[in-house]
Amino acid sequence: MIRHSLAGALLSLALLAMPALAQQGPTPEHLKAAREVVVSSGLSQSFDSIYAEFSAGVRQSFGTTRPELKKDMDEVLTALKAEADLRREEIVDSSARIFASKMTEADLKDVAAFFNSPVGQRYNSYRPQVIDEIFALLQPWSTATSNRLFDLFQAEMRKRGHQL
Incomplete structure (x- = not known):
């Protein structure tokens, strides 16, 4: 009984201390x-x-x-x-x-x-161009991927007897 009470007290103390530690921040x-x-x-x-x-x-x-x-x-x-x-x-x-x-x-x-570092600085120098090029690819890729997935979804639903 004492062992359980002591364990419970320690657990309670730990749980009470956690918010205080979290509030300290970085x-x-x-x-x-x-x-x-x-x-x-x-x-x-x-x-x-x-x-x-x-x-x-x-x-x-x-x-x-x-x-x-x-x-x-x-x-x-x-x-x-x-x-x-x-x-x-x-x-x-x-x-x-x-x-x-x-x-x-x-x-x-x-x-x-x-x-x-030199490689990190090179990365940063190319990043804006790379992001612009990725965004240029993103819209048509997103549309094509969504269309492809919908076609596959529709075909699978037809196989299961559902007409969409």
Whole structure:
């Protein structure tokens, strides 16, 4: 009886301690390694386009229809760059936290080492082109694959006596 009570108490204590351990979160070193992956992998570069696209959209929308606003518009957009940079840092930090929650610090350091290596840098230099080419293939491949699978599905259902 005492043994069961002691085991139950230890189990309860362990279960109570688990949320406290989970709440501690990653160490600063773990987050630093995760942030290095976000930056060295090129993921953070995808966040850079948001301000550029925003300012280009504003210039296109208002610059062509209201050319008298150009000077003030350029000044305001320049001033907003600091806010955009702050927001960019927020998403980089959030991305690092996600990586840190999924991967160990050691693994993150290995991944960062790869992306900082010559082969990792070459990978990053080709990645945008490769992704563009993959997306160009994706739509027709997706349609052809779906059509093929539907044809196979329909044929199999006919074999089982079902007319679709």
